[in-house]
Amino acid sequence: MKPLARRTDGLEQSSIRAITLMLRDMDGINLGQGICDMPTPDPIKQGAHAAIDADKSIYSYYGGIQPLREGILEKARSFNRIPAQSLDNVMVTVGSTGAFVATLFTLLNEGDEVIVFEPFYGYHVNLLRVMGAGIRTITMQGPDWNVDFKAVENAITDRTRAIIVNTPGNPNGKVWSRQELMTLLDLLKKHDLYAITDEIYEYMLYGGREHVSLASLPGAMERTITISGFSKTYNMTGWRLGYAVGPEHILDKMGLLADLIYICAPTPLQHGVAEAFSMPESYFTEMAQAYAEKRDVLCRTLEEIGFNVPWPQGSYYVLADFAPLQNRLSGFSDDEEAQLTLVQKAGIGTVAGRSFFTHPEDGATRLRFCFAKEMDVLEEACRRLRSAFGSTG
Ligand code: GLN
Numbered sequence: 001m002k003p004l005a006r007r008t009d010g011l012e013q014s015s016i017r018a019i020t021l022m023l024r025d026m027d028g029i030n031l032g033q034g035i036c037d038m039p040t041p042d043p044i045k046q047g048a049h050a051a052i053d054a055d056k057s058i059y060s061y062y063g064g065i066q067p068l069r070e071g072i073l074e075k076a077r078s079f080n081r082i083p084a085q086s087l088d089n090v091m092v093t094v095g096s097t098g099a100f101v102a103t104l105f106t107l108l109n110e111g112d113e114v115i116v117f118e119p120f121y122g123y124h125v126n127l128l129r130v131m132g133a134g135i136r137t138i139t140m141q142g143p144d145w146n147v148d149f150k151a152v153e154n155a156i157t158d159r160t161r162a163i164i165v166n167t168p169g170n171p172n173g174k175v176w177s178r179q180e181l182m183t184l185l186d187l188l189k190k191h192d193l194y195a196i197t198d199e200i201y202e203y204m205l206y207g208g209r210e211h212v213s214l215a216s217l218p219g220a221m222e223r224t225i226t227i228s229g230f231s232k233t234y235n236m237t238g239w240r241l242g243y244a245v246g247p248e249h250i251l252d253k254m255g256l257l258a259d260l261i262y263i264c265a266p267t268p269l270q271h272g273v274a275e276a277f278s279m280p281e282s283y284f285t286e287m288a289q290a291y292a293e294k295r296d297v298l299c300r301t302l303e304e305i306g307f308n309v310p311w312p313q314g315s316y317y318v319l320a321d322f323a324p325l326q327n328r329l330s331g332f333s334d335d336e337e338a339q340l341t342l343v344q345k346a347g348i349g350t351v352a353g354r355s356f357f358t359h360p361e362d363g364a365t366r367l368r369f370c371f372a373k374e375m376d377v378l379e380e381a382c383r384r385l386r387s388a389f390g391s392t393g
Pocket of ligand 1: 014032033034123170
């Protein structure tokens with residue numbers, strides 16, 4: 001038979017999902033995939049029930065139902081400080097991944113280059129590969145994950161189209177400062193590039209960090225697609241509802257593409273999530289506070305065991321380095337073995353470090369842990385880790 005399309009070559013199950021499948025049949029705790037399995041807020045659930053009961057069952061406009069777009073527009077203006085003017089600057093998508101795919105289809109021709117910061121979210125890079133884009137990675141070094149802007153400028157070529165910024169970042173929790181974003185914006189303007197920002201963890205910030213949206217800076221919105229979604233903030237990763245904010249002429253095309261790919265996001269669920277905008281301010285502060293406590297619990301445990309832990313500035317992941325354990329413990333020769341060792345000896349799922357790097361050896365002594373869990377589950381996971389791997393102190 002004829003071979004499949006070349007774009008499928010090299011595609012394999014992501015390590016992020018594989019661990020979920022591995023743990024499914026055992027009494028394991030999944031600190032791998034960022035599934036966020038805490039309850040979805042009641043008003044959102046009730047809104048969806050009511051929409052289903054009221055037979056709001058038909059396609060929506062491809063850009064989403066009006067009340068939801070109004071809510072997103074208002075949030076983009078007040079929380080993100082993005083100077084979006086009208087509903088034409090906003091579209092609802094199937095997950096933030098849906099927004100990302102529509103953005104890539106809209107901005108990139110095959111062979112165009114995109115700059116990505118490493119460690120990266122593998123879905124960004126794999127989708128770029130599927131699109132046939134050239135990928136230039138700029139490595140950030142922990143624990144601060146500072147950006148080498150000279151390296152960024154050196155990576156720009158005639159073929160460069162866009163730069164991807166993920167803040168707060170997955171998997172390292174880097175939060176881009178206003179100063180860094182301003183420096184990046186200078187480069188975007190100088191070289192006439194687009195920015196694609198993934199801001200899905202925007203409410204999870206620690207140690208007094210602020211979330212700055214690139215598109216809020218003067219002159220940035222016209223070249224920036226800002227992507228976010230409801231999954232993480234409202235514990236509803238399976239509902240698949242995200243959105244994009246950007247210039248009308250770009251969103252027009254993104255909408256047409258999203259229409260071709262999936263027509264629209266599920267209508268009754270859009271009605272449900274429109275209720276998200278009625279959540280009081282305290283919802284967000286309490287969530288951030290709860291995540292800060294979970295970050296402390298997990299990071300302290302990992303440090304006690306002997307991991308080298310760059311504490312995340314935001315998001316709900318820790319990319320920890322187990323190199324210091326290698327002398328003391330067996331089963332940690334590389335990231336994939338360590339991932340298996342944690343499953344077998346402690347029943348804990350993590351993601352192998354190589355998922356976040358172009359060259360697997362760069363992630364060879366790292367594992368990503370997710371702390372988006374109920375506190376009692378996270379504490380139980382920490383107990384299991386301590387009893388399986390002891391502590392150095
Ligand atoms: N964003 C989440 C993570 O990084 C889940 C993504 C996924 O399942 N692909 O774990």
